[in-house]
Amino acid sequence: MPEEKLLKISDIKGDILDLNIKAKILSISAKETETSRGKTTYHYGLIGDDTGVISYTAWALPSTVREKDVYEIKRCYSKTYKDKVRIYFDQKTEFKFLSEEIDVKRNYRYYSIKDLNMNDKFVAVEGMVRDEKVKEYEKDGEKRKIYQYTLRDQTGSIGVSSFGVQLKEGKAVRLEGARLDEFNGYYRLNISDKTGIEYVSLNIGNEPDFTYIKDIRNPVGDVMISGFVISMGEKSGLITRCPECRKKIDDIRCPDHPESPVEYDIFAYFTVDDGTDYIQVSSGYGPLKALTGIEEDYLKNTNRPPLRKEVREKLDRALMHSALYLRGNVRQNTQGLSMKATDINRIDKETLGKITKIQEEEFI
Amino acid sequence: MNDRKREPARWIFSSELRDCNSTVSEGEGDFRKEFFLTPGGSMGRRVLFCGKLNAKTEDGDMTKMTVADPTGAFYVTFFSKDFNQHVKEEISGVQAGDEVLIMGRTSYFRTDEGKMYVNINPETVRKVSSESVDYWTRRTAFLLRRRILAIREARNNPEASIESLVGKGFTEDEASGVLESQKVYQAYDIQKLEEIAMTVNSARPSENAMKLKDDVAGYIRKFDPLGGVSYNDILTEFRKKGSSDSDIDEVINVLWGDGEIFEVEKRKFKSA
Numbered sequence: 157m158p159e160e161k162l163l164k165i166s167d168i169k170g171d172i173l174d175l176n177i178k179a180k181i182l183s184i185s186a187k188e189t190e191t192s193r194g195k196t197t198y199h200y201g202l203i204g205d206d207t208g209v210i211s212y213t214a215w216a217l218p219s220t221v222r223e224k225d226v227y228e229i230k231r232c233y234s235k236t237y238k239d240k241v242r243i244y245f246d247q248k249t250e251f252k253f254l255s256e257e258i259d260v261k262r263n264y265r266y267y268s269i270k271d272l273n274m275n276d277k278f279v280a281v282e283g284m285v286r287d288e289k290v291k292e293y294e295k296d297g298e299k300r301k302i303y304q305y306t307l308r309d310q311t312g313s314i315g316v317s318s319f320g321v322q323l324k325e326g327k328a329v330r331l332e333g334a335r336l337d338e339f340n341g342y343y344r345l346n347i348s349d350k351t352g353i354e355y356v357s358l359n360i361g362n363e364p365d366f367t368y369i370k371d372i373r374n375p376v377g378d379v380m381i382s383g384f385v386i387s388m389g390e391k392s393g394l395i396t397r398c399p400e401c402r403k404k405i406d407d408i409r410c411p412d413h414p415e416s417p418v419e420y421d422i423f424a425y426f427t428v429d430d431g432t433d434y435i436q437v438s439s440g441y442g443p444l445k446a447l448t449g450i451e452e453d454y455l456k457n458t459n460r461p462p463l464r465k466e467v468r469e470k471l472d473r474a475l476m477h478s479a480l481y482l483r484g485n486v487r488q489n490t491q492g493l494s495m496k497a498t499d500i501n502r503i504d505k506e507t508l509g510k511i512t513k514i515q516e517e518e519f520i
Numbered sequence: 521m522n523d524r525k526r527e528p529a530r531w532i533f534s535s536e537l538r539d540c541n542s543t544v545s546e547g548e549g550d551f552r553k554e555f556f557l558t559p560g561g562s563m564g565r566r567v568l569f570c571g572k573l574n575a576k577t578e579d580g581d582m583t584k585m586t587v588a589d590p591t592g593a594f595y596v597t598f599f600s601k602d603f604n605q606h607v608k609e610e611i612s613g614v615q616a617g618d619e620v621l622i623m624g625r626t627s628y629f630r631t632d633e634g635k636m637y638v639n640i641n642p643e644t645v646r647k648v649s650s651e652s653v654d655y656w657t658r659r660t661a662f663l664l665r666r667r668i669l670a671i672r673e674a675r676n677n678p679e680a681s682i683e684s685l686v687g688k689g690f691t692e693d694e695a696s697g698v699l700e701s702q703k704v705y706q707a708y709d710i711q712k713l714e715e716i717a718m719t720v721n722s723a724r725p726s727e728n729a730m731k732l733k734d735d736v737a738g739y740i741r742k743f744d745p746l747g748g749v750s751y752n753d754i755l756t757e758f759r760k761k762g763s764s765d766s767d768i769d770e771v772i773n774v775l776w777g778d779g780e781i782f783e784v785e786k787r788k789f790k791s792a
Contacts, residue, residue, distance in 0.1 A: 431568075431656075477646055479649075479652040503652065519669075
């Protein structure tokens with residue numbers, strides 16, 4: 157009987173039946189699912205060889221198959237799912253344990269921070285390391301450190317959690333195999349001792365590049381957009397807050413701190429359209445201060461408390477009568493993507509020149 | 521970008537809307553929606569544009585406005601109803617000569633000869649800065665240039681599909697609009713739109729337009745005793761002299777913007 161040919165992972169392209177490979181099981185995760193026959197569990201993870209790494213789904217997996225072991229795997233198959241090739245194991249698939257070690261070539265796709273997406277959870281990214289925060293926690297009776305950073309490239313920024321590995325703040329870094337996850341509508345990268353860290357030379361300006369709204373497909377921090385405000389939320393304007401807990405108060409006093417006097421603040425939510433698409437934006441007082449000309453004294457004046465109508469008119473004038481450029485963080489919520497503004501300005505001649513240059517460059 | 525229901529506002533030049541002679545319908549009965557489909561591959565029911573408010577006339581509950589962008593004029597008609605008093609207030613805040621931004625829904629009427637006119641029912645009218653107008657003009661030219669590239673791709677490859685155009689870097693929205701437009705406007709000379717997209721970034725009138733300006737003004741003046749001259753007659757006259765449509769459009773726009781001519785009725789001009 158002729159020996160069945162073993163395919164390398166890099167040669168697996170498209171849909172192949174009766175596939176035979178030699179690979180290392182890099183990870184095994186289980187997921188429970190409900191089918192017409194009741195609850196069932198399937199497994200998924202990554203396998204790799206010296207040519208690359210690929211995801212798998214195991215509809216059936218022998219209990220003897222373990223992570224970090226090398227197997228000759230016969231009669232599995234590959235299929236393209238969401239534009240990515242994936243390997244599938246089922247009842248027909250045979251696993252033969254091999255007592256040998258193989259080198260695994262990790263191949264992570266490089267992404268600009270703006271383009272990170274949950275379809276690819278292990279990625280390569282580059283950016284400037286900023287805003288270090290250190291937290292201590294205890295695991296198995298041992299004190300450990302978690303380092304938190306912001307990683308910024310020319311397209312946006314993302315939070316980074318590093319378990320035990322300290323990065324050099326202020327330096328540009330390339331991370332290979334960082335794990336992407338999502339929490340509370342924001343993306344975050346996690347790095348561990350398995351993540352490749354290389355310090356590189358990058359030229360990153362103080363401001364992110366302008367992004368078209370059509371190109372914002374996922375949560376991303378610190379992006380810059382431009383456009384017109386095409387509608388403003390009815391409840392935009394003067395709001396009251398509890399100075400103790402900072403919560404917005406709809407009543408005359410805070411239910412949790414009824415003794416505290418209320419404090420005035422400004423909030424606006426609106427839709428920005430740049431011709432390519434539109435996005436919902438919210439903003440607090442900070443980014444609106446210069447644009448509206450509303451000073452803190454005006455909000456704090458107890459002799460003449462601010463007037464709702466007056467504030468709303470100032471907001472309308474500031475936001476509705478000029479093309480704007482806005483910087484902020486985009487998060488995913490139940491309504492889709494929305495941006496929380498950190499800076500809002502009117503488009504002036506200089507900014508218009510920058511935007512035009514970016515537009516022109518697309519046709520060169 | 522989001523799974524949203526809001527109808528997008530299309531940023532297009534007036535000349536692209538003027539050359540539009542086709543609509544696409546969706547749904548039936550009360551749910552029927554009619555979208556304009558331009559030769560430049562823009563499809564929608566709402567437009568957003570900036571320009572100079574050249575005329576504003578009120579007649580009872582109706583207000584008519586003409587707004588000039590660098591390529592021609594948008595025609596806006598507003599009917600005051602109980603539900604749109606905020607728009608009425610916005611309209612009263614703008615005057616002829618102001619630079620304005622208007623967003624509105626489109627409606628269509630067709631002449632017996634089959635010519636289609638697009639009217640705009642405003643939802644938002646506001647005075648804006650000249651930088652804002654420049655921003656709109658340049659962004660609209662950019663969007664038009666992208667669609668023109670997609671049209672060229674589609675014309676060069678009859679097998680072009682939404683997927684193949686998206687693969688070349690166009691958005692799904694651009695790809696579907698362009699492919700839909702090519703079913704109707706196969707013979708349309710895209711060169712005209714390309715010239716607009718390439719030259720409109722310049723705020724100043726082109727050299728050609730400046731050379732033609734006095735001649736066109738003189739021609740229009742000749743017809744003043746007859747109550748004005750139609751846009752089509754001006755085109756016919758100056759085409760004979762070898763001028764391009766885009767140059768003639770630009771001149772009319774410059775004369776209009778400078779207040780040297782005005783529109784006595786739709787597409788009929790007279791000296792001021």
